[in-house]
Amino acid sequence: MNPGIDLQERFIETLMELGLTPGVAKTIWLPIPMLLMIIGATVGVLVSVWLERKISAAAQQRIGPEYIGPLGILAPVADGIKLVFKEDVVPANTDPLLFTLGPILVVIPVFFSYLIVPFGQNLLITDLGIGIFFWVALSSVAPIGLLMAGYSSNNKYSLLGGLRAAAQSISYEIPLALAVLAVVMMSNSLSTIDIVNQQSGYGILGWNIIRQPIGFMLFWIAALAECERLPFDLPEAEEELVAGYQTEYAGMKFALFYLGSYVNLVLSSILVAVLYFGGWDLPIPATMIAEWINVDPNNTLFVLVTAGLGLVMTLLKAYFFLFLAILLRWTVPRVRIDQLLDFGWKFLLPVGLVNLLLTAGLKLAFPFAFGG
Amino acid sequence: MLKFLNQVTTYGKESFQAARYIGQGLSVTFDHMKRRPITVQYPYEKLIPSERFRGRIHFEFDKCISCEVCVRVCPINLPVVDWEFNKEIKKKQLKHYSIDFGVCIFCANCVEYCPTNCLSVTEEYELSTFDRHELNFDNVAMGRLPYKVTQDPMVTPIREFAYLPPTELDGHNVGSTAPRAGQTPAEIVASTPAQSKPSKEG
Numbered sequence: 001m002n003p004g005i006d007l008q009e010r011f012i013e014t015l016m017e018l019g020l021t022p023g024v025a026k027t028i029w030l031p032i033p034m035l036l037m038i039i040g041a042t043v044g045v046l047v048s049v050w051l052e053r054k055i056s057a058a059a060q061q062r063i064g065p066e067y068i069g070p071l072g073i074l075a076p077v078a079d080g081i082k083l084v085f086k087e088d089v090v091p092a093n094t095d096p097l098l099f100t101l102g103p104i105l106v107v108i109p110v111f112f113s114y115l116i117v118p119f120g121q122n123l124l125i126t127d128l129g130i131g132i133f134f135w136v137a138l139s140s141v142a143p144i145g146l147l148m149a150g151y152s153s154n155n156k157y158s159l160l161g162g163l164r165a166a167a168q169s170i171s172y173e174i175p176l177a178l179a180v181l182a183v184v185m186m187s188n189s190l191s192t193i194d195i196v197n198q199q200s201g202y203g204i205l206g207w208n209i210i211r212q213p214i215g216f217m218l219f220w221i222a223a224l225a226e227c228e229r230l231p232f233d234l235p236e237a238e239e240e241l242v243a244g245y246q247t248e249y250a251g252m253k254f255a256l257f258y259l260g261s262y263v264n265l266v267l268s269s270i271l272v273a274v275l276y277f278g279g280w281d282l283p284i285p286a287t288m289i290a291e292w293i294n295v296d297p298n299n300t301l302f303v304l305v306t307a308g309l310g311l312v313m314t315l316l317k318a319y320f321f322l323f324l325a326i327l328l329r330w331t332v333p334r335v336r337i338d339q340l341l342d343f344g345w346k347f348l349l350p351v352g353l354v355n356l357l358l359t360a361g362l363k364l365a366f367p368f369a370f371g372g
Numbered sequence: 373m374l375k376f377l378n379q380v381t382t383y384g385k386e387s388f389q390a391a392r393y394i395g396q397g398l399s400v401t402f403d404h405m406k407r408r409p410i411t412v413q414y415p416y417e418k419l420i421p422s423e424r425f426r427g428r429i430h431f432e433f434d435k436c437i438s439c440e441v442c443v444r445v446c447p448i449n450l451p452v453v454d455w456e457f458n459k460e461i462k463k464k465q466l467k468h469y470s471i472d473f474g475v476c477i478f479c480a481n482c483v484e485y486c487p488t489n490c491l492s493v494t495e496e497y498e499l500s501t502f503d504r505h506e507l508n509f510d511n512v513a514m515g516r517l518p519y520k521v522t523q524d525p526m527v528t529p530i531r532e533f534a535y536l537p538p539t540e541l542d543g544h545n546v547g548s549t550a551p552r553a554g555q556t557p558a559e560i561v562a563s564t565p566a567q568s569k570p571s572k573e574g
Contacts, residue, residue, distance in 0.1 A: 055405070057409070058404070058405040058409075059401045059404050059405055060404070061404060061407050061408070061409050061410050061411075062409050062410075062411055063409045063411045063413070327398055327401050327402060328394075328398065330401050331394065331397040331398050331400070331401045332394060332397065347387070
């Protein structure tokens with residue numbers, strides 16, 4: 001594999017040529033990828049909110065937002081601006097501290113998880129050694145925030161919603177982790193970069209979806225449940241619980257929940273792409289393309305183009321799953337809470353364990369194909 | 373052991389069945405995405421009301437004989453008929469007539485029973501005002517004719533489902549002048565053999 005472009009080194013080198021010490025150059029570099037990632041995640045949310053509205057409209061033979069910008073593209077921006085300017089109501093008899101802390105605790109871990117999201121060989125904030133485990137660990141912080149929000153609202157619907165959210169997140173964390181574990185077992189590493197590299201080289205044939213179809217289904221279902229998307233949106237089931245733990249929230253605090261849920265959905269979609277669909281890897285191996293068009297695989301322009309294509313590929317794959325999630329929203333009805341927990345504990349968990357065992361067995365039997 | 377294996381097989385089969393059903397459902401929703409939106413974008417596009425549409429009531433002042441039948445057949449005795457007996461011509465003379473369309477339920481009973489046909493229904497339904505008292509139409513306001521949707525240059529008229537040519541399903545795809553399915557009343561009259569004496573039961 002070619003190492004791709006290293007933006008960090010280039011940037012620091014350029015700054016050092018201007019006469020800065022390596023320490024100062026590095027300090028200037030540090031916040032840039034983080035800022036970029038936060039901006040990217042927020043823009044991703046705007047795009048997904050717009051897609052959600054447009055695709056929902058299409059599925060119901062409506063038009064959807066149309067006049068706010070071309071094709072209604074500015075509708076989510078208008079939503080955001082509206083929420084920012086709304087009064088920040090804290091209802092009487094709530095616990096103001098927990099009430100404020102709840103949404104913050106929900107949003108921050110989700111944004112933190114973007115630390116390990118790779119868009120290319122060097123296009124990520126940090127290549128953490130614990131990589132994907134970091135995400136699994138962070139996603140279990142969110143239910144605390146949800147429960148906090150639900151409990152502090154001093155409202156029965158909020159409390160029920162918060163409890164449901166906690167129960168759901170905790171039960172689906174386990175199958176999620178088991179599905180991830182099977183992938184990790186094959187790539188012998190928790191790092192997201194290594195997971196993608198293990199899949200790349202053979203194009204579409206090398207992707208984990210071929211070797212882990214059950215794991216993929218497990219992961220996708222559990223990820224939907226973690227994001228509280230429609231078949232599993234019990235915590236905010238509007239017909240029974242008004243809006244669940246969000247009932248008492250307005251203005252910016254509500255916006256944080258809203259933002260958090262969409263950031264989480266985009267994050268989950270990207271991670272499905274990374275774990276099972278080869279991340280930034282092209283369906284046809286880059287080296288093969290280089291051979292066809294007679295270019296040296298280490299040619300700077302070629303590397304640059306493949307890196308750009310990789311970024312586009314990651315986003316394309318991620319948004320395909322986002323589309324699937326939206327389509328699922330209008331296809332499947334909501335499950336009951338007992339069905340939800342039954343499904344999580346009695347179906348997904350055993351299947352996850354069997355899948356893990358199967359992967360382990362196959363790894364021992366065919367080490368060349370299953371990353372021995 | 374065999375029983376357990378059987379159970380596992382059934383469970384597996386059921387799971388696959390469930391997954392298949394979800395797949396079928398997804399294909400249905402996906403299919404809906406390529407259909408044209410049925411939305412009629414109201415201020416710019418309007419449906420042409422059907423010929424039996426019961427909109428705002430039209431009133432012809434000169435035809436009215438102040439018999440007050442409209443008041444008697446109205447479910448809430450809504451029309452206000454202000455008349456005076458003119459001794460010279462020995463007839464009731466109508467001074468004012470009004471119906472409050474904020475209260476009217478558009479049942480068109482008055483139209484049905486009016487002996488001189490001075491009442492009729494129009495296709496006007498855009499009656500919103502800033503003050504509900506503005507809906508209390510007097511005989512002058514009721515004498516106005518509504519503007520036709522088909523003649524408004526700002527509006528794209530769209531025909532309702534029942535008025536489309538055969539096999540067409542969406543008014544957006546058809547011009548407002550294409551012939552509708554079946555025969556129009558005028559065509560039915562033209563095609564029936566002419567009768568010298570119209571029969572009593574017709």
